[in-house]
Amino acid sequence: MAGLKGKRALVLGGSRGIGAAIVRRLAAEGAEVVFTYAGSREAAERLAGETGARAELTDSADREAVVARVRESGALDVLVVNAGVAMMGDPLELDADEVDRMIRINVHAPYHAAVEAARRMPEGGRIVVIGSNVGNHVGFPGIAAYALTKSAVQGMVRGLARDFGPRGITVNAVQPGPVDTDMNPADGPLKDTLYGLMSIKRHGRPDEIAGMVAWLAGPEAGFVTGAMHTIDGGYGA
């Protein structure tokens, strides 16, 4: 696996879960990887030690910090925006400030990071945003605010693919279904609801999502852009 040898990659939100699997996979493919974290310093430092990637503290809720991190990364070949949070519950009860913070992390940060990266990205550059299958289909109540953030990812990916395509830069979304992470543990309370909607009744593994990201970042995917790549065990079938 050396498909990304010599490529410079930045992963926003790489300390845990799907993001950590993406860092491992891109590093294994030979990329020079920098990743960000916010709350999980120890996990980030462990992952950096394990993979040779560099960890940087950057809060995705802070637009200026995100833009500065992307700018300082120079001419990136690959940008992956994975950092995300999920708030669930009755919309009449959710804290409005927390909803707005989620929108900053899940929507504002990917948009501004992608635009800033594109300023210096060379031809052949790759931008991948981690959306969600709930951007396509909301199967149960209590996730309206989260779903709105992942539907917003779809619009930005389609639009930025149009904007940057003439420069040979691709922009894609990877849309996981249930994946076993701290956000959505396989033994969590949503298990029965989720499996009732899926044809492959298990949680996905973070490395299954990372494989799709690596393919999109790699040399075979140069004609793939503006597309939503859903990996959801048949949730949306």
Ligand code: NDP
């Ligand atoms: P986890 O909660 O397990 O991990 C989230 C990651 O995002 C951590 O590395 C965390 O870093 C980082 N992150 C969160 N907030 C911030 C922030 N403000 N600034 C910087 N980094 C941040 O989630 P998953 O791995 O499950 O999710 C990753 C992505 O996949 C998200 O975008 C999520 O919406 C999406 N997704 C997940 C699904 C699932 O079932 N797991 C399904 C569909 C989509 P730190 O701990 O250092 O703050």
